[in-house]
Amino acid sequence: MEFVLTFHQPAEVFEINDDPVRGAEPMQAWRLYMDAMVGAGVLRGANRLEQFAGTAVRVRGGKRQVQDGPFAETKELLGGYALIDVASIDEALKWAERCPGSAVGVTMVWPVRPTPKPAQ
Amino acid sequence: MNGAAAAAEAAARGSYGRLLAWLAWQWRDVAAAEDALSDAFAAALERWPRDGVPDAPDAWLLTAAKRRLLMAARRQRLADDPALTVLWPDEHAATPDAAPLPDARLRLLFVCAHPAIDPGLHSALMLQTVLGLDAARIASAFLVKPEAMTKRLVRAKAKIRDAGLRFEEPDPDEWPERLASVLDAIYGAYTLHWGLSDDDDAGELAGEARFLAELVASQLPGEPEALGLAALLWLCEARRPGRRARYRPLHEQDPGDWNATLIAQANAALHEAAMHRAPGPFQLEAAIQAAHTQGRIDGRVPWKGITRLHERLLEIAPTVGARIAHAVALAHALPDPRAGLRLLDAIEAERVAAHQPWWAARAHLLAMAGAHPEAALAYGRALALTVEPRLRAWLMERLRAEEAAARPGG
Numbered sequence: 001m002e003f004v005l006t007f008h009q010p011a012e013v014f015e016i017n018d019d020p021v022r023g024a025e026p027m028q029a030w031r032l033y034m035d036a037m038v039g040a041g042v043l044r045g046a047n048r049l050e051q052f053a054g055t056a057v058r059v060r061g062g063k064r065q066v067q068d069g070p071f072a073e074t075k076e077l078l079g080g081y082a083l084i085d086v087a088s089i090d091e092a093l094k095w096a097e098r099c100p101g102s103a104v105g106v107t108m109v110w111p112v113r114p115t116p117k118p119a120q
Numbered sequence: 121m122n123g124a125a126a127a128a129e130a131a132a133r134g135s136y137g138r139l140l141a142w143l144a145w146q147w148r149d150v151a152a153a154e155d156a157l158s159d160a161f162a163a164a165l166e167r168w169p170r171d172g173v174p175d176a177p178d179a180w181l182l183t184a185a186k187r188r189l190l191m192a193a194r195r196q197r198l199a200d201d202p203a204l205t206v207l208w209p210d211e212h213a214a215t216p217d218a219a220p221l222p223d224a225r226l227r228l229l230f231v232c233a234h235p236a237i238d239p240g241l242h243s244a245l246m247l248q249t250v251l252g253l254d255a256a257r258i259a260s261a262f263l264v265k266p267e268a269m270t271k272r273l274v275r276a277k278a279k280i281r282d283a284g285l286r287f288e289e290p291d292p293d294e295w296p297e298r299l300a301s302v303l304d305a306i307y308g309a310y311t312l313h314w315g316l317s318d319d320d321d322a323g324e325l326a327g328e329a330r331f332l333a334e335l336v337a338s339q340l341p342g343e344p345e346a347l348g349l350a351a352l353l354w355l356c357e358a359r360r361p362g363r364r365a366r367y368r369p370l371h372e373q374d375p376g377d378w379n380a381t382l383i384a385q386a387n388a389a390l391h392e393a394a395m396h397r398a399p400g401p402f403q404l405e406a407a408i409q410a411a412h413t414q415g416r417i418d419g420r421v422p423w424k425g426i427t428r429l430h431e432r433l434l435e436i437a438p439t440v441g442a443r444i445a446h447a448v449a450l451a452h453a454l455p456d457p458r459a460g461l462r463l464l465d466a467i468e469a470e471r472v473a474a475h476q477p478w479w480a481a482r483a484h485l486l487a488m489a490g491a492h493p494e495a496a497l498a499y500g501r502a503l504a505l506t507v508e509p510r511l512r513a514w515l516m517e518r519l520r521a522e523e524a525a526a527r528p529g530g
Contacts, residue, residue: 035500035504036474041473097263
């Protein structure tokens with residue numbers, strides 16, 4: 001079963017992580033975490049995102065609205081995601097718990113909805 | 121909190137399991153008994169502040185719960201056959217019965233760990249029924265979606281009712297297996313707290329499991345494995361104060377921090393169990409812990425004896441955990457870290473790829489063998505698989521030490 005883990009953390013956590021000195025330990029923890037998922041054979045893909053540079057696009061009644069992040073309504077910023085393939089939701093939650101981000105922010109676990117095969 | 125609320129709280133903590141076990145036993149329906157008992161607690165919170173706390177709060181709660189169960193049963197029977205109405209007593213005639221309640225908690229434990237129930241749910245069912253923990257808290261403890269845990273518990277209780285699982289003590293021929301399931305589930309509940317970081321919550325859960333182990337040991341004093349489990353939990357608990365501040369492996373702990381009373385109590389229970397000459401996994405585990413504990417007090421760990429205990433344990437219960445512990449003990453007994461590493465490598469890779477104790481053991485033995493770069497990698501993997509903050513801090517220290525040792529000239 002596939003799940004997407006999304007990593008949400010407060011802005012100050014990203015500031016620490018991006019600092020070469022203060023961020024050394026957390027960034028090593030993230031590397032070790034990703035290595036562990038690769039080692040366990042569950043990781044299908046992962047990326048970091050430019051969490052401060054998100055842009056929102058909305059179209060309402062034919063009118064477009066473009067807005068720069070960070071967005072005031074969310075305290076925690078989306079800093080990355082991983083796609084994993086595990087046997088059960090229980091196992092997905094276990095990987096979410098191990099995520100270094102879970103200790104300072106929140107890791108969300110999203111079951112991937114299976115897509116029907118395209119008709120030939 | 122006012123007096124009535126406090127009394128209801130106290131009754132809930134002290135007698136929930138006792139009341140529920142008795143009701144479930146009488147009605148053979150755990151879910152209905154839970155509903156009735158929670159209604160009774162709700163009624164108590166409403167009535168007691170107004171009318172005063174009754175002399176025997178437990179008896180009051182029991183009577184109220186029984187009344188609700190009778191009413192529910194009568195509604196059901198009325199629907200089935202209205203002619204039965206007259207056979208049912210007036211619920212208001214029921215008076216609080218202060219006679220001591222037979223303790224049915226052991227029966228309930230046997231039902232919770234029944235072979236017809238998914239073994240993965242045994243501990244959760246015990247925590248909910250005998251100890252009254254709510255499903256959300258149990259879900260967090262097991263790291264399961266709360267909704268899924270609630271569903272699983274509801275299904276298990278429906279099965280107990282619909283399959284008519286017996287609340288009687290198991291027959292002699294199935295007794296050892298059934299008792300083993302009960303003890304396994306209690307131990308499972310105890311080990312849950314290792315994964316939790318919140319000290320209070322963790323300590324509380326461990327305390328609940330210890331309560332269950334002591335309950336079984338006191339009700340079945342002739343069962344060496346029940347004594348073995350109690351001894352094992354006492355030994356683990358005896359060393360908790362030392363672990364609380366900072367994680368330290370056993371061989372770095374200060375025995376002065378340990379609870380000597382609990383250790384003596386555990387040793388006495390182990391001796392008593394040994395008289396039965398029927399060693400089982402919990403007695404062996406406890407004996408291993410006792411040997412480590414005594415070794416630390418004496419200043420010399422008896423690794424050869426510990427290795428033999430591990431070998432006996434492997435004959436009975438060759439779990440991954442037992443194989444890992446055996447590998448480490450053997451490496452120290454010989455001493456030869458490579459021999460331990462060979463045993464670790466013999467465990468199927470897919471079973472240990474994400475198993476923290478395997479990586480920590482491997483790291484320890486690699487460091488012992490002087491293979492510092494490999495040890496650092498293994499400590500890193502163990503760290504990534506660990507959630508508990510104190511254990512993480514210790515693994516990080518080890519990782520840094522191995523990284524330093526691996527550097528040229530380090």
